[in-house]
Amino acid sequence: MLAGQMMTQPLTITSIMQFADRVFPEVEVVSFTADNPRHRYTLKDAFKRARQLANALAAFGIQTGDRVATLAWNDYRHFELYYAVPCSGAVCHTINPRLFPEQLEYIINHADDKIIFTDPTFLPLLENLQHKLPTVQKIIVLSDAASMPQTTLQNIDNYEDFISNYVDKFDWPEIDENTASGLCYTSGTTGNPKGVLYSHRSCVLHSYAAALPDTMNLSSKDVILPIVPMFHVNAWSIPYCAAMVGAKIVFPGSKMGDGETLETLINSEQVTLSAGVPTVWLALLNYLRDSGKKVPSLNRVIVGGAACPLSIMEEFEREHNIYTHHSWGMTETSPLGVFNSPKAGMENLSQDELNKIRLKQGRPVFGVDLRIVADDGSEQPWDGESIGEVRVKGNWICKSYYKLEGSDSHDNKGYLRTGDVACIDQRGYMHITDRTKDVIKSGGEWISSIELENAAIGHPAIHETAVIGIPHPKWSERPLLIAVKAPDKNISATELIAYLEGKVAKWWIPEEVAFVDKLPHTATGKVSKKDLRIQFEKFTSSSS
Template sequence: MTPMMNTQLTITSIMKHAEQINGSVEVVSVTADNPRHRYTYRDAFARVRQLANALDALGLEQGDTIATFAWNDYRHLEIYYAVSCSGMICHTVNPRLFPEQIEYIVNHGRDKWVFLDLTMVPLLESLQDVMPDVKGFVVMTDEAHMPETSLANAHCYETLLAAQTSEFEWPELDENTPSALCYTSGTTGNPKGVMYTHRSTLLHCYAIIAPDVIGLSVKDVALPIVPMFHVNGWGLVYAAPMTGTKLVMPGPKMGCGETLCTLINEEKVTASAGVPTVWLALLDYLNKSGKTIESLNRVTVGGAACPFYILDVFREKYGVDVQQGWGMTEMNPLGTYNGTVPPPVANLSPEEYDKKRLKQGRPVFGVELKIVDADNKSLPWDGKSAGAVKVRGPWIINEYYRYDGQTLDDDGWFETGDVACMDEHGYMQITDRVKDVIKSGGEWISSIELENCAVNHPKVAEAAVVGMPHPKWSERPLLLVILQEGETLSREEMLSWFDDKVSKWWIPEECLFVDSLPHTATGKLSKKDIRADYADFRWPE
């Protein structure tokens, strides 16, 4: 006999609690077929039970994987809960990936059905022939907006729900049951799958609602701009129902500054989260329109380093506290957070205070973090010593999904691929990336893949790609090219070479033709030296 109850930590418990305790709290959405949909958590979870019955009617079983190609809205929220609480796996797919990556991810994930937003229909029509295991598609709309489509076995979401009752008996699930699947962007080889469990999701929720982290409560109105296909929307669509926080979801308008401003002001949003590019879009709109955002008191920036401009303008002009988080797909994603300021930091000079606020933050409880040297020895937290970042904890990956390689080191730590230093107050500062990937607008770009593409040009002898600081996208790829002897090539011809070979947003922002490139002693390109050589580079106006 154990002294305490062994109640399972499941997403189902969030749903039941929200419906019973926070049932009257609103969920507001922008969708492709409705500019402002509005209902309550009680309404939402009644429809979740209808969807669970629909999944059963489609012949789906516990353990099956269901893909979503969707934005942040109420139907995607319903899918999250109906799938996971039925013992199935919700596989959120990033539609911005290159088609070959999407094909690999859907097939590797063994997806049985695909739920897709109206705006995603053309994409899935073009890919359905390379998804042989997918049995059918559900378009997330009503009959009035259901498009003519070539998708095989296509169904209308609202029609499926209308045929079902809202009575459903949820299965009793072990907390270690897989609940969701998300893939890395495949910057080195094929994307890798990270399978979250009910337990890891719930523990992650407890972490992000803490006062020193995002700190959601029943008094808040949250606007999750970070896509729900990006590491489960950083957990906000679980944390909000848990705490009784009103949810405001921007749908396909997440990058529109005017829409974000309108939602913030009309729905009285107090907290939001997104990558730097969406904040730049909002600030640009506010500056041009002269409008304000009186209700908003804090925003979380993640996915890429926060530019000082965002921190400064939000704080000085609009009175909004900018907080920064760091993590990754393999971490569910939260690892560190720069939110509430401890007293020693609050007493620093304004200059030193701002430097601290631009760091990636302090490890949250539940995440053990260390930095190590090349010999795997822990380095001091002195603000100077930089090393590889390793983590472990209850919501951190143990092994990649259907992967034969080694995921953890011999001591059970996960190496993040980042290089960082830790200061005496526990703040982490990312100083480099082990594999030289580029982070643009919160998404990864592979420098190696771009280099391989460039050298395939018959006139190119060698090429290097490095990420350079960019005022809007945090980083953009800069291409450096050595031409074959006697050949000539224009900048425009070189950059157009990438068309249809990589995702459009991956294409380098600028191309420079050079006579030589620095190399290491082993003959590899020295990215460190390249970045140093071009430290004064500025993007063309």
């Protein structure tokens, strides 16, 4: 072999930070926070404070590989953690506050988090768990001293005091690119949540891919509003790829679902690109429609987490000249797997043909090896008709779960089993048709049908239950609880829904219950959800 004579440099988040600090120091970062409705500073300021934070973490005793947790909204302090923690050699563990308390307890303890940085909003969650988290030594509230709320938590401090006594110079360690940088847990739809441990290398390569012209098409001319939360899959890598290209970032804080706040931020900061789940786009469109306002600077939005209705795409384009891109991925894929952007030559297609393509999840991004596999293990052709489970392999795809290396999450060829069922057409566009697991995706978040069924069956008046997803105009899907009453027992839908309160996450609780005489079963005695979906295919949730 004749080796090339080119230099190699580690692909690290530190390299992104140092590059942006030198080349784009003047680029702004704007945030909506609890203690400041419009905080504004530059990348130079952000990385200066990140060095102070790194010194504070070192003084506290955080070492290479230690897990530092965040329970926080999208804002500038969270942004500083995104760099200071992994660049100092530790692991930034972002926690989804929407999970049920038992799941939060499991995640924090499974990760052995030593310190938690939390938004003031989430203090009640931690107060209820404080005696169940033996590894957590300190909690830092993302605020200044004046804005610190009252709390019963011990060993607590505010962020500004935590970093204020430290210099803004820090000798960043040389890190191997395969060093762990971030940790994010799945929603635990079957069993306990599973940890996905990202590396510096995977994050840098993912950021490169996300910025490509046929994906997010990012440049220094963009102003990006990441509505997708930073507590979930690195906010689709926007905090990294935006700094990589020098794009201005606008963080919405806790107001990511408020249409009026989003309109104000978009117009005042001249946002050109935003990313989020369909629910937030519906909130924005509803506000724009009711107020009569426009968002002329915004030219494209990216939708992931759930399928985007064509009505949202059409209204964005018809009323606001905004193009909507579908995308697909999961925690295990960092999350970019496929992205829907038009190919050359498609401009000659009819509107109906274009709409059919736009409703698909998209084409694989270079770096993602994607295949469709039938039940017998054979790879399916890309003909737009053959379906199978989506399986993926690539440089930012997890090869095993944290502390669960022996699981059967991958096939014998090393491909991740995603659990999604899809077909791929001749142009390479993937269309998700079903899921192998009976989970429901509502507002971009997973709901476990099994856990809902197990909770409902606990009522003495219920004999058997099944949960399926039904269409919803706002949340894409909501759970429908189908129940068989026990002999000689009676219960109303309202009573059964009330019974679920406190047993599952509040936002999981169905708004609809359908009582039936019996449930269909397969030959092996399992409830046939395929038959239930056919039976209730015209049932649409009436909740708002």
